[in-house]
Amino acid sequence: MSARDRLFNDIWDMRSAKEKNALIDAVLAEHAHELAERLRDERPQHNPDWTCWEAAADLIDPTKDTPR
Numbered sequence: 064m065s066a067r068d069r070l071f072n073d074i075w076d077m078r079s080a081k082e083k084n085a086l087i088d089a090v091l092a093e094h095a096h097e098l099a100e101r102l103r104d105e106r107p108q109h110n111p112d113w114t115c116w117e118a119a120a121d122l123i124d125p126t127k128d129t130p131r
Contacts, residue, residue, distance in 0.1 A: 066090045066097070092125040099124035 064072075070090045074083060099120040106116035121127050 066093045095123045096126050099127070 067090075070086065073086055102116050102120040102123075106113055109116075
């Protein structure tokens with residue numbers, strides 16, 4: 064299930080603003096991580112020496128400093 068679908072399905076059942084904000088933060092973090100992984104996957108196809116792709120991915124990836 065995509066992050067968008069999860070948000071759509073779950074947000075209606077949430078009761079408090081705290082729960083809604085926590086869900087939105089989690090979904091946005093997941094989306095940023097997915098985008099960063101897409102950048103990392105694309106870089107070798109274009110030019111493996113382009114370190115800017117990895118640097119850009121690291122800037123937007125909220126899980127960069129967590130073990131994978």
